[in-house]
Amino acid sequence: xxxxxxxxxxxxxxxxxxxxxxxxxxxxxxxxxxxxxxxxxxxxxxxxxxxxxxxxxxxxxxxxxxxxxxxxxxxxxxxxxxxxxxxxxxxxxxxxxxxxxxxxxxxxxxxxxxxxxxxxxxxxxxxxxxxxxxxxxxxxxxxxxxxxxxxxxxxxxxxxxxxxxxxxxxxxxxxxxxxxxxxxxxxxxxxxxxxxxxxxxxxxxxxxxxxxxxxxxxxxxxxxxxxxxxxxxxxxxxxxxxxxxxxxxxxxxxxxxxxxxxxxxxxxxxxxxxxxxxxxxxxxxxxxxxxxxxxxxxxxxxx
Numbered sequence: 300x301x302x303x304x305x306x307x308x309x310x311x312x313x314x315x316x317x318x319x320x321x322x323x324x325x326x327x328x329x330x331x332x333x334x335x336x337x338x339x340x341x342x343x344x345x346x347x348x349x350x351x352x353x354x355x356x357x358x359x360x361x362x363x364x365x366x367x368x369x370x371x372x373x374x375x376x377x378x379x380x381x382x383x384x385x386x387x388x389x390x391x392x393x394x395x396x397x398x399x400x401x402x403x404x405x406x407x408x409x410x411x412x413x414x415x416x417x418x419x420x421x422x423x424x425x426x427x428x429x430x431x432x433x434x435x436x437x438x439x440x441x442x443x444x445x446x447x448x449x450x451x452x453x454x455x456x457x458x459x460x461x462x463x464x465x466x467x468x469x470x471x472x473x474x475x476x477x478x479x480x481x482x483x484x485x486x487x488x489x490x491x492x493x494x495x496x497x498x499x500x501x502x503x504x505x506x507x508x509x510x511x512x513x514x515x516x517x518x519x520x521x522x523x524x525x526x527x528x529x530x531x532x533x534x535x536x537x538x539x540x541x542x543x544x545x546x547x548x549x550x551x552x553x554x555x556x557x558x559x560x561x562x563x564x565x566x567x568x569x570x571x572x573x574x575x576x577x578x579x580x581x582x583x584x585x586x587x588x589x590x591x592x593x594x595x596x597x598x599x600x601x602x
Contacts, residue, residue, distance in 0.1 A: 301398075301417055303333040307428035309480075310339055310539055311558030316428055318443045319409070321354050322435040325442065327414040330355065342453060342540045345446035356446070396420045400427030408432055433591040440590065444566055449540050457541050461515075461548045464533055468513035472503055473546035473563070474532075475554025476518035489555040493526050495577040500530055502581050503553060503572075515549055517542035551586055564589045 307316060317333050324331055333352040340346035350359040398416075400407055407413065409432035417423060436443070449457070465471055474496060481490040504512045514532040516522060522534070535542040543559060546552050547567030554560035556573045564571035570586030 300421065301329070301331045301423040301425055303331065303335045303425045305426040306335045308558070310543065311560075311562050312428060313339065314447060314562050315558050316430065317352075317354075318447070319431055319436055320425075321443055321446065322439040323409040323414070323430075323432060324354055325439045326409075326435050327417075329414065329417055339540075342449055343446070344448045344450060347450060354446075396423045398423055398425055398427075400429040409435060436591045440565075447566070449544055453538070453541050453544070456536055456538070457544050457548065460533075460536060460541075461545055464513060464515060467511075468531065469510040470507050470512045470551070471515055471549045472500070472512060473515045473517065473549035473552040473554075473560075473569075474500060475546060475552065475557065475560040475563075476516060476520075476522060477555050477557055477559070479519045481555065489557075489574070491555065491574065491577050493522060497526055497530065499553060499574065499577055499581065500532075503551070504530070506581070506583055515545060517546055561589050565591075 301320075303316065303320065307313065313336055317336055320331055320333070323329065331354055333354070336346060336352045340349070340352050345354075345356050346352050348358045349356055351357075398407075407427075407430050409430065448454070461471075476493065476496050478490060478493075481487065484490075500514055512531065514527075514530055515535055516527070516532055517535040535545045543563050544566065546560060546563035547569060549567070549569055552560055552564055552569050552571045553574060554571070556575070560571060560573075563569065568588055568590075570588050572581065572586045
């Protein structure tokens with residue numbers, strides 16, 4: 300049994316980590332608990348009935364349909380596991396292991412040796428984000444997509460929005476404008492102004508001559524409509540999950556490097572353009588379908 304106890308980033312990061320461990324667990328017939336997914340568990344088919352966020356999924360014995368109740372129980376489980384890890388560190392319990400990755404883009408690659416480690420140790424706590432095996436992820440991707448299907452009420456909201464918008468255009472391009480928290484990430488490397496996004500949207504529009512292009516805008520900060528007025532656009536529902544999965548139903552996606560838009564591209568098999576330089580030229584060949592998450596530089600697994 301292994302337990303993911305460290306929150307790494309926000310929704311996209313934690314879905315990527317969860318999904319990679321799912322693929323690993325399916326391949327080697329293992330089980331795990333992911334209490335670090337607590338605040339997002341209530342949105343998905345695979346997790347909303349389980350206060351412990353287990354895989355394989357199970358229904359919790361505790362009953363209750365209240366969203367607040369579910370979130371509170373998820374929170375209790377998460378903080379309890381965090382405290383247990385602290386005690387394990389302080390008192391060095393011999394039957395508890397703590398496994399950490401090796402840093403940004405240098406992670407642990409799932410393999411046979413990794414599986415043997417988990418089967419040998421009864422309880423292992425996971426710290427970190429860079430645990431990967433792109434081959435296993437691709438192999439089990441359909442199961443991963445099914446597990447992370449949003450609940451019916453969210454799916455209905457998404458479908459209503461997207462269906463109505465697609466009636467008014469030939470091509471719908473999802474635009475992920477991430478500002479806010481990107482003011483600090485990596486020294487604001489990927490923080491782009493709204494004007495920069497508008498210019499890129501105009502470039503994208505020119506890729507489809509003779510076609511009516513509409514932009515679906517998902518942003519983590521309010522946007523000025525006047526700056527977008529020369530484009531045919533609509534705002535998404537301003538819901539963290541509904542916006543992500545609305546992007547997944549677009550024909551193309553543009554956005555800064557982010558696991559949020561990458562997951563949307565993966566889930567919907569939608570071509571995605573990551574904005575590394577907002578002033579760069581763009582072509583249809585610039586878009587890429589991400590069937591698997593970011594790879595990492597492989598390192599040996601040390602027991």
